[in-house]
Amino acid sequence: MKEMLEKIKAEAAAKLSEANADLEALRVQYLGKKGELTSVLRGMGQLSAEERPKIGQMANEVRAYIEQLIEEKSAANRAAALEKQLAAETVDVTLPTEPATVGSRHPLSLVQTELEDIFIGLGFEIVEGPEVEYDYYNFQALNIPENHPARDTQDTFYITDNILLRSQTSPVQVRTMEKKKPPIRIISPGRVYRSDAVDATHSPLFHQLEGLVVDKGITMGDLKGTLELFAKKMFGEDTRIRFRPHHFPFTEPSAEVDVSCFVCGGKGCSLCKGEGWIEILGAGMVHPNVLRGCGIDPDVYSGFAFGLGIERIVMRKYNIDDMRLLYENDVRFLKQFD
Numbered sequence: 001m002k003e004m005l006e007k008i009k010a011e012a013a014a015k016l017s018e019a020n021a022d023l024e025a026l027r028v029q030y031l032g033k034k035g036e037l038t039s040v041l042r043g044m045g046q047l048s049a050e051e052r053p054k055i056g057q058m059a060n061e062v063r064a065y066i067e068q069l070i071e072e073k074s075a076a077n078r079a080a081a082l083e084k085q086l087a088a089e090t091v092d093v094t095l096p097t098e099p100a101t102v103g104s105r106h107p108l109s110l111v112q113t114e115l116e117d118i119f120i121g122l123g124f125e126i127v128e129g130p131e132v133e134y135d136y137y138n139f140q141a142l143n144i145p146e147n148h149p150a151r152d153t154q155d156t157f158y159i160t161d162n163i164l165l166r167s168q169t170s171p172v173q174v175r176t177m178e179k180k181k182p183p184i185r186i187i188s189p190g191r192v193y194r195s196d197a198v199d200a201t202h203s204p205l206f207h208q209l210e211g212l213v214v215d216k217g218i219t220m221g222d223l224k225g226t227l228e229l230f231a232k233k234m235f236g237e238d239t240r241i242r243f244r245p246h247h248f249p250f251t252e253p254s255a256e257v258d259v260s261c262f263v264c265g266g267k268g269c270s271l272c273k274g275e276g277w278i279e280i281l282g283a284g285m286v287h288p289n290v291l292r293g294c295g296i297d298p299d300v301y302s303g304f305a306f307g308l309g310i311e312r313i314v315m316r317k318y319n320i321d322d323m324r325l326l327y328e329n330d331v332r333f334l335k336q337f338d
């Protein structure tokens, strides 16, 4: 029996030392219930009382020996597999990465930021207002009662009879004056809506920037001075401005304001269509009714307001002839700006 155990031990050791030994099969073969070692142990009953413990001990040693060999071999296999995997998955951290595609800022954002910077420099504060607005703020409080013809040019999208998508940023004037008492010096950029069909110069969604100044003793001279400074910063130091009389229900007097063409300087060219002037905004002195409606006494305070279309400035500045380009997200167009 002793010889048998030694034979098993030697044989198992030899098989386990083979490079691609099947460990599980060998475990079953030697140590399993029907394995070689177990069948040797089954014959122990025939041994003398004296021999039995010795053979028993030896059998245990052989079992422990084979178990250990299997465990070592298995650990070695795992280590080798890991080694192989690591070698296969090596990453060369010194390789250059794929360059990230960095987008560019949208021309509408570029111009809006430029406008904001100029007015912040003049001491204005930026405020925002809701795009979904009450009829009251968009029209009534701006001196545009129901059935007023000015509503026709500002037809918009209605959520209810009373709630609409704002057709102008002017309602922010009212919201500001309701909350804050003079001195007020704010601009308010944002989206506005009108139910216009899309074409080269119209879009149902576009952007405006509103301005409002209210204080004691504010005059049309302040409005002119502010807009002139703004025009020079925006379009160049040689820029001149021109006021043309106009009508807006929420300002009195009202004007449309042109800047001298920043391409030809006023001589007339294709950008200004031979006019020498380019219309950029509407403005005026805040109507007493509007001030009063916000709880500001028009006998004590006065103010000016202006509103400009951001698309219009973008299109003039970058010589873009079709407004749709600004909304179509064609990368070939957008990547020209930075």
Ligand code: DAH
Binding pocket: 167, 168, 169, 170, 210, 211, 248, 251, 281, 282, 283, 284, 285, 304, 305, 306, 307, 308
């Ligand atoms: N809200 C006007 C529009 O959309 C533009 C405007 C004109 C704004 C005169 C003003 C202003 O603040 O004083 O046509």
